[in-house]
Amino acid sequence: MSGVVAAVDLGATSGRVMLGYVGDGELRLEQVARFPNGPVPGPDGSLRWDFTALYRHIVEGLSEAVRREPGIASIGIDSWAVDYGLVHGGELLGEPFHYRDERTVRGVDAVNAAVPFAELYRRNGLQFLPFNTLYQYAVEERLADAEVSLLIPDLVAFLLTGARSAERTNASTTGLVDVRTGEWDLELAERLGVPASLLPPLVDPGAVLGTLRGEARERIGAAIDVVAVGSHDTASAVVAVPLSTPDAAYISCGTWGLVGVELDEPVVSDEAREANFTNEGGVDGRVRFLHNVTGLWLLSEAVRTWEAEDGAAIDLPALLGEAAAGTGDVPLFDANDARLSAPGDMPARIAAVIAESGTAVPATRAAFARSIVESIAQAFADAVATAGRLTGREVDVIHLVGGGSLNRLLCQATADRSGLPVIAGPVEATALGNVLVQARAHGWFGPDATLEDLRRAVAASTSPERYEPRA
Ligand code: LRH
Numbered sequence: 001m002s003g004v005v006a007a008v009d010l011g012a013t014s015g016r017v018m019l020g021y022v023g024d025g026e027l028r029l030e031q032v033a034r035f036p037n038g039p040v041p042g043p044d045g046s047l048r049w050d051f052t053a054l055y056r057h058i059v060e061g062l063s064e065a066v067r068r069e070p071g072i073a074s075i076g077i078d079s080w081a082v083d084y085g086l087v088h089g090g091e092l093l094g095e096p097f098h099y100r101d102e103r104t105v106r107g108v109d110a111v112n113a114a115v116p117f118a119e120l121y122r123r124n125g126l127q128f129l130p131f132n133t134l135y136q137y138a139v140e141e142r143l144a145d146a147e148v149s150l151l152i153p154d155l156v157a158f159l160l161t162g163a164r165s166a167e168r169t170n171a172s173t174t175g176l177v178d179v180r181t182g183e184w185d186l187e188l189a190e191r192l193g194v195p196a197s198l199l200p201p202l203v204d205p206g207a208v209l210g211t212l213r214g215e216a217r218e219r220i221g222a223a224i225d226v227v228a229v230g231s232h233d234t235a236s237a238v239v240a241v242p243l244s245t246p247d248a249a250y251i252s253c254g255t256w257g258l259v260g261v262e263l264d265e266p267v268v269s270d271e272a273r274e275a276n277f278t279n280e281g282g283v284d285g286r287v288r289f290l291h292n293v294t295g296l297w298l299l300s301e302a303v304r305t306w307e308a309e310d311g312a313a314i315d316l317p318a319l320l321g322e323a324a325a326g327t328g329d330v331p332l333f334d335a336n337d338a339r340l341s342a343p344g345d346m347p348a349r350i351a352a353v354i355a356e357s358g359t360a361v362p363a364t365r366a367a368f369a370r371s372i373v374e375s376i377a378q379a380f381a382d383a384v385a386t387a388g389r390l391t392g393r394e395v396d397v398i399h400l401v402g403g404g405s406l407n408r409l410l411c412q413a414t415a416d417r418s419g420l421p422v423i424a425g426p427v428e429a430t431a432l433g434n435v436l437v438q439a440r441a442h443g444w445f446g447p448d449a450t451l452e453d454l455r456r457a458v459a460a461s462t463s464p465e466r467y468e469p470r471a
Contacts, residue, residue: 020435253404260290
């Protein structure tokens with residue numbers, strides 16, 4: 001069976017609406033709309049998302065999708081994790097905070113004082129990231145004004161259909177889902193002062209959430225169902241990793257590099273906690289056992305700074321080509337250094353981190369870019385090795401998907417530094433995973449299709465590139 005669905009895929013730097021054509025051996029994406037995204041200053045000097053603009057772009061994109069393909073069977077929505085909107089009386093209480101807003105520092109102190117981290121990890125299985133939703137809730141001033149809190153994709157689905165739900169893979173990044181049962185940990189929520197009423201019913205990927213209603217339906221021009229997908233972008237990306245061996249590791253690389261393996265059961269050992277590995281919820285109850293590495297954020301922020309200096313756009317492929325042609329050592333720094341996480345002058349901050357180690361700071365932008373990429377690759381290689389050690393797997397290949405798979409320097413450096421082959425692609429893993437979970441819900445892969453069946457479809461329809469490690 002075959003058909004077409006629409007995927008709304010929101011990343012930290014851009015959002016897209018795609019059409020996904022599935023069936024009869026076909027799996028193909030067509031981009032319908034692309035729009036910018038990024039942190040914007042809030043009224044109080046905080047860092048927010050311009051959700052109003054995002055939602056407008058989504059509705060416009062969907063209406064264009066319907067114009068091109070009136071027979072769209074459903075819509076699926078995924079985005080970055082952890083961030084939420086508070087809703088009262090059907091209205092959004094202000095633009096959502098950006099996870100890079102510094103208020104989370106206070107949230108961490110408050111949560112640590114209430115629940116020791118070792119206990120938290122046993123309960124939610126999440127790596128410590130200062131922006132996990134529970135830390136944001138700890139400093140959220142409007143919690144008491146809200147009827148419900150909805151994560152970004154759930155918020156979009158709510159505005160489109162009126163459904164109030166929490167898709168499970170993304171809900172797992174709040175820190176309030178029990179890693180063993182996959183249900184809200186209401187006792188933990190209570191201890192942290194989060195009212196249970198704010199946490200809507202959990203739903204699994206594949207569930208029909210509702211049908212376009214009211215103004216959204218009028219503007220989009222059809223009464224289409226919204227179907228839950230792995231609404232955490234990383235969960236959708238992992239669906240579309242064409243895992244080629246049982247011991248393969250994956251890296252989903254965009255703004256972040258999410259590095260790990262897929263498991264059937266969580267690992268919440270002391271070693272996993274000390275290594276800061278996370279057990280996020282995957283589609284079909286799988287576990288995404290991974291580590292967040294600061295990914296291409298470092299490069300895109302550096303480029304943003306250089307562009308502001310020049311008052312002109314930078315040709316990134318040309319810069320990376322120049323970087324790849326460079327010979328000689330470049331300094332390595334810790335890509336995960338917390339000082340590199342806020343927006344701002346990235347080259348200066350990286351230079352300060354490098355200088356601390358007594359090494360010479362790269363003299364040219366090309367050398368700087370190579371230093372950044374090699375440092376990310378080293379962090380990737382280290383995380384793959386740690387994932388193998390913590391799970392007792394002999395990782396034999398790394399699948400690198402997402403925007404980073406187009407960065408040849410990064411793919412080769414990851415192969416070299418890990419000593420493992422890197423299979424790069426598909427670049428559109430997130431949108432593909434979104435489309436595949438919808439297609440499966442429609443029965444287009446047969447009655448009992450597994451993730452492995454979906455991954456076979458990805459392998460058959462994309463041509464990843466292989467990078468062998470060099471001595
Ligand atoms: C990647 C991602 C990642 C989260 C971060 C907030 O887009 O969803 O998995 O940790 O954004």
